[in-house]
Amino acid sequence: MGWLGDNGMLLGLAMLDGLSYAAAVFMVAVGLNLVFGVMHVLNVAHGSLYAIGGYAAASLSLFLIARGMPPWLSIPSLVVSSAIVGAILGPPIERLLRSVSGQEEVLQLLVTFALFMILEDLQKLVWGVQPVVSDAPVKLLGTIDVPFGRDAIPFTSYQLFLLPGVALVTLIGLAWFLRRTLAGRMIVAVTVDREAARAMGINAGKVMLLTFTAGAALAALGGALASPTTSLVPGIGASTIVLSFAVVATAGLGQIEGAALTALMIGLGRSLAVYFAPEFEVVVPYFIMVSVLLVRPQGLFAVPETRRI
Amino acid sequence: MSTKDEMRSDILTRRAALAALGVGALALSGRRVQAQAGKPDEIKVGIATYLSGPASVFGVPARQAAELLIEELNAAGGIAGVKLRPIFFDEGPGVDHFVAEYRRLVQSEKVDLMFAAISSADCLACAPIAEEMKRPTLLWDCSTQRIFEEAHYDYVFRTIGNSTPEVLAPVLYLLKYKPNFSTVAVVNQDYVWGRDSWTMFKTIVERLKPGVRVVAEMFPRFGATDYSSEVTRLLATKPDVVFNASWGGDLDTFIRQAADRKLLERSLFVLPLGESSLERVGKSLPPGHIIGARGDHWFLHPSPEDAKRLAAFTENFRKRTGVYPIYPCFHMAQAVFAMKAAYEKALVTKGGVWPTDAELAAAFKGLQFPSLTSPVKIREDGQGLANMLVGTTVADPKYSFPILADMVVFPGEMVTTPVGKSSFEWLKTLEPDILSRVPQPVTSRG
Numbered sequence: 001m002g003w004l005g006d007n008g009m010l011l012g013l014a015m016l017d018g019l020s021y022a023a024a025v026f027m028v029a030v031g032l033n034l035v036f037g038v039m040h041v042l043n044v045a046h047g048s049l050y051a052i053g054g055y056a057a058a059s060l061s062l063f064l065i066a067r068g069m070p071p072w073l074s075i076p077s078l079v080v081s082s083a084i085v086g087a088i089l090g091p092p093i094e095r096l097l098r099s100v101s102g103q104e105e106v107l108q109l110l111v112t113f114a115l116f117m118i119l120e121d122l123q124k125l126v127w128g129v130q131p132v133v134s135d136a137p138v139k140l141l142g143t144i145d146v147p148f149g150r151d152a153i154p155f156t157s158y159q160l161f162l163l164p165g166v167a168l169v170t171l172i173g174l175a176w177f178l179r180r181t182l183a184g185r186m187i188v189a190v191t192v193d194r195e196a197a198r199a200m201g202i203n204a205g206k207v208m209l210l211t212f213t214a215g216a217a218l219a220a221l222g223g224a225l226a227s228p229t230t231s232l233v234p235g236i237g238a239s240t241i242v243l244s245f246a247v248v249a250t251a252g253l254g255q256i257e258g259a260a261l262t263a264l265m266i267g268l269g270r271s272l273a274v275y276f277a278p279e280f281e282v283v284v285p286y287f288i289m290v291s292v293l294l295v296r297p298q299g300l301f302a303v304p305e306t307r308r309i
Numbered sequence: 310m311s312t313k314d315e316m317r318s319d320i321l322t323r324r325a326a327l328a329a330l331g332v333g334a335l336a337l338s339g340r341r342v343q344a345q346a347g348k349p350d351e352i353k354v355g356i357a358t359y360l361s362g363p364a365s366v367f368g369v370p371a372r373q374a375a376e377l378l379i380e381e382l383n384a385a386g387g388i389a390g391v392k393l394r395p396i397f398f399d400e401g402p403g404v405d406h407f408v409a410e411y412r413r414l415v416q417s418e419k420v421d422l423m424f425a426a427i428s429s430a431d432c433l434a435c436a437p438i439a440e441e442m443k444r445p446t447l448l449w450d451c452s453t454q455r456i457f458e459e460a461h462y463d464y465v466f467r468t469i470g471n472s473t474p475e476v477l478a479p480v481l482y483l484l485k486y487k488p489n490f491s492t493v494a495v496v497n498q499d500y501v502w503g504r505d506s507w508t509m510f511k512t513i514v515e516r517l518k519p520g521v522r523v524v525a526e527m528f529p530r531f532g533a534t535d536y537s538s539e540v541t542r543l544l545a546t547k548p549d550v551v552f553n554a555s556w557g558g559d560l561d562t563f564i565r566q567a568a569d570r571k572l573l574e575r576s577l578f579v580l581p582l583g584e585s586s587l588e589r590v591g592k593s594l595p596p597g598h599i600i601g602a603r604g605d606h607w608f609l610h611p612s613p614e615d616a617k618r619l620a621a622f623t624e625n626f627r628k629r630t631g632v633y634p635i636y637p638c639f640h641m642a643q644a645v646f647a648m649k650a651a652y653e654k655a656l657v658t659k660g661g662v663w664p665t666d667a668e669l670a671a672a673f674k675g676l677q678f679p680s681l682t683s684p685v686k687i688r689e690d691g692q693g694l695a696n697m698l699v700g701t702t703v704a705d706p707k708y709s710f711p712i713l714a715d716m717v718v719f720p721g722e723m724v725t726t727p728v729g730k731s732s733f734e735w736l737k738t739l740e741p742d743i744l745s746r747v748p749q750p751v752t753s754r755g
Contacts, residue, residue, distance in 0.1 A: 013545060017538040024535060120361070125387040129365035130632070131558040131589055138569050153544045154570045159537055229566055230534040233558030235363040239532040274527060274538035281538075282499055294417070 007276075014271040016146065020159040022267025023167035027225055028169065028240055029247035029259045031218030037191040038211040041097055043299025044112040045243030046219050048119030049089060053220025054227040054236065055127045056081040058134035062228075065136055071117070074136035075162075078224040082154055086217025089119075094212035098205070116237070124234055131231035138228045156229075163225060170218070171260050178256070187211055191254055208221055250289045252299025262288070262300065329519070332423040348663050349421070352393045354379075355414040357425035357435075358450075361401030364427055366557040367585070367637040371427070371450065372397055373630050374638035377622075378645045388652045396420060400428050408438065415444050422669070426646045427637070429453035429501065436465045445651075445670045449644035450637055453604070454732045457692045464666075464689050466673040468647040469604055469640050470695040472502065474724035474730040476509040476554070479581045479601040481724070482717055483550065484517050485747040486576060486701075487599070490549035494525035494576075496539050496563060498555045503528055506554040506581065511704070512736045517744065524548045533559060536566045543567075548576050556582040557695065560570050561589050585635040587702075591710045598702045601736035604681045605698035605718050606639035610631045611751045612718065613682045634678055643680045643695070647687070650678035652719075683718070690728045694721035700750075715750035 030074055032046045062072040062083045093115060100111050138158045145152035178184035189197040190207045198204050222240075223232075230236070247266065251258030269284040280287070356375055359368025375395055383392045395417060398410045414420045423446040425435050432451035439446035439462070446465050448456065452472040456465070483490075493514065497503030507526070514521050524546040527539050543551060551572075555563060564586065567573050573595050574576065580586075584602035587594065613619040622642065626634045655664035655672035664672065677686045683696045700713030723746060726732045 010542075010545060013541050014538065017541050020537055021535055124361070124365075129369045131366060131561045133561065133565065133589075135565060135569070135593075148545060151545075153541060155537075155541075156569050186668060226534055228570070229562070229563035231558035231565070232365050233532075234361060234365050235532060236534065236558070239530075240534075271538045274529075275542055278525070278527045281527070 011272075013146070013148065013153060014275045016155060016160065016266065017274075018264075018268035018271035020267075021270060022264040023163040023246060024222070024226060025243060025266055026167045026260050026263035027163075027170065027218070028224035029244045029251075029263060030174070030256060031215035031222065031291050032183050032241075032244045033248045033251065033254060033256060033259045034174070034218065035212055035215035036248065038102070038187060039094075039097060039208055041101070041108050041112065042245070042248075043097070043215075044109065044241060045093060045115040046215075046225070046244060047237030047239075048116050049085065049216050049219035050124065050223040050239075050240045051123055051232065051237035052089065052119065052223065053082050053085050054223030054230070054232045055123060055132060056085050056220065057224030058132050058227045058232060059127070061134040061136050064135075067251075071136050071140050074134065074140065074228075078137065078227070079221065082217050082221035082224045085220035086213050090213030090216035091209060093216065094209050098208065116241075120234065120237060123237075127232070129234050131179055133227070133231045135228045142181045158228060166221075166225060166261075167263075168223075171256065183207075183210065208292050246285045246289045248293045248299075250299060252296075252302025255299065255301040258299065258301030262292075333464050348391050350391075352388060352391050352422065352652075353418060353420040354393055354395050355411070355418070355420040355423045355425070356395050356397045356449075357407060357411070357423070357427070357431060358397060359427050360397065360399040360402055363557050363559075363565065365401065367450070367635075368400065368427055370630065370632075370635060371637040371641040374626060374634060374641040375424075375645065377625055377629060378642055381625075382645065382649065389656055400426050402430055404428075404430050404434050408434050411435050411438060412442070415442050420444070421666075422648060424449045424641075426451055429455075432456060436460065436462055439464045442668075443624070443666055445543065445666060445673065447644045447647060447673075450617075450640045453505075454726065457690045458726070458731050462495060462691055464670045465692045466626050466647070466670075466676075466691045468643040468678075468687070469693050470687060470721060470725060471692060471732075473509065473726050473736070474695075474719070474721065475581055475601060476506050477724045477736070478588070478717075478719045479579050479599055479699050480510055480513045481719070481744065481747050483577075483579055483599055484514070484697040485744050486715065486717075486750065488518070490521065490577065492522045492524045492546075492548045493550040493552060494523065494527070494543055494546065494548035495552045496527045496529065496536065496543070496555070497553060498531045498533075498559055499528040500531050502627060503554060506743050507552065508733070509736060510554075510579075512733065513739065516737060516739050517741055525595050534562060536563050539563075540567050540570050540572055542568065543572055543576065550579060551576045552579045554581045555586060560586045564590045565593050574597065582636075583702075585637070587712070588633055588635075588710045591637060592704075594702055594711050596701070596703045596711060600700055600702055600713055602698050603636045604639060604643075605696040606636040607682070607698050607700070607713060607716070608633050608711060610682045610718075611716050614679060618679075619681050623719060639681050643678075643685055645692075646680060647673070647676065647678045647685070651676055661680050686721070688728055692725070692728075694725055696721050697724055714752045716752065717748050717750050719748065 035043050057078045060077045064073050100108050138156050141157035143154040143156050145154055178188055186202050186207050190204050194204050247262045249261040265288055266285045273281040273284050356373050359365045379393050379395050400407050426432050427450045429451040432448050448467040452469040454473050495507045497507050578598040581601035583600035608623045651672040655668050673687050677684055686694045697719040700716035702711035703714035705712045726735045
């Protein structure tokens, strides 16, 4: 038997791990990509929204369980808490960012960085510095044994089904929303050419508010989905935002399907590295990013634009 | 008045003025001498700790411990009647910021003593500066063994053990009391401690139990949130022992994800920093795994020097924070106790005259001071000799988290690299008879 024969089963396991990791990465990056597409601001505070979404989901879940509510409520509470975080934090941040739109890109970036620092402190003020976790959804869904030769490898159903499922629904839902609904088409129009969209009567301000709030809620949902398996600690937003930037840059700014494919590449690449070349695990996302940008500087899916003078 | 008289009067006046000036100068000089001999108004202590970022899981409890201990010390009259004033600063922003703050506190705030730091990088950066600025500095939590193995310092001292005993003790425990293993794997954070601790683990096992096979070496990024691939690989390769020297949220996450997928039921985990995660991971960590504490730091220590002191600290800390103290709190206590002991030693040496910085620094060499658990000694090279406690997790209905049973308290001398030797070289010379000197395990009365 060749290498594939010896390692075929391991490859299968790596695919399963890669898929769930890709789903988590996609959920983190998609909101950032959406916001950049419409507002042309690389939002560093996206990492804070991810962290706060995680903390909020864990808090709501712990609150429900402490009140004797059925544990299954911890699953919808992930979505509910994300929507609340998006609704509360999205509009004021968008308002602030709009006030510096038209300024130099560096200034906009610095404003989002300042926001990130402020929100990081706010997060410590509310939740402290000790790791927070609420693993009720993982425990509730249990494990499933995947055959591995004469053995069986347990995977959590949360990792194998719920995470990829939510990512798939988000991808299809967003693609449908952007292409098939009036609001979605307005977003696309503002993304492509804000001035022309305005000239056609589209309220670009309203579109930006809607998009940013949705992007904030998606960032929070990324954190919420991570919260049942991850200990939430100060700094979790910073490490997340770096990976998100890698996905967005590789996919092409503003590309939703591109973000999904890039997340899949990163997920599978990282997982394969863990099995066959663990030394490269940490660099895989950035290696993929650099490889793609060398060939396609605008990202995998973005169309080169002529610069308007 | 004649001119002569006037002249004499002038001379007298000038003489009187000169005399007055001389007496005044002497008086001023005498006052200065008296001030040097007397006690200062307060002792300012600069304390570097993580107040932001992932390591604040250690830094903030340590700050809380420092506040508690210094309040208690001041309430009891301070050190020889002089009250202490802590000035905390954050290591979170990085080494450059840390170094700038260190210099500022010494030059502008005129701190008498520094406690620095949690990060080994910060300790490596500040040790030469402490020497240059002649400011007594206690390395209160960082573990890198390099500090005193690569340089000589007169103003820098470590009030805890270092990374070598922190790895050696759990590995000796494994080899002595759970020796039936033939395969090992590692999952460590991808930074110096993660890499160095694994190198030490491998060196010790190769030396004392040759033939053990390494089936997986994995170093996920610092702050990773997902270990599913690592866990799957461990489930597939089935190592008898999994070594993980991670800490904070990373260790909590790894334990939970491993527990969710039943890895903890299949492999024996060796967690040198596990003590700090026990209360947080709760029942996720089942009985039977090996836990270290970066010293003999455990609120249910089986044989503390002063059981009342440990119980009172644990109780007061819990009242203040709602959680049990973890190892950085014990480390902070050791720095506070060492500082007090050094001032007292220097005062005795000088017959009650307040010591200079150099005299205070000299007092730390060879100093033996109490801790919350066992006494600690500072060797002539500045390195602390501290006992190391290792135990096995066990469920106890009194606690919502696993506690430790079958604890072994390793004497500091037994597991610490001798003065003048390099840890990596010394570990290669360990002889199998060291296992015969491993103390018998005891179970706490808690």
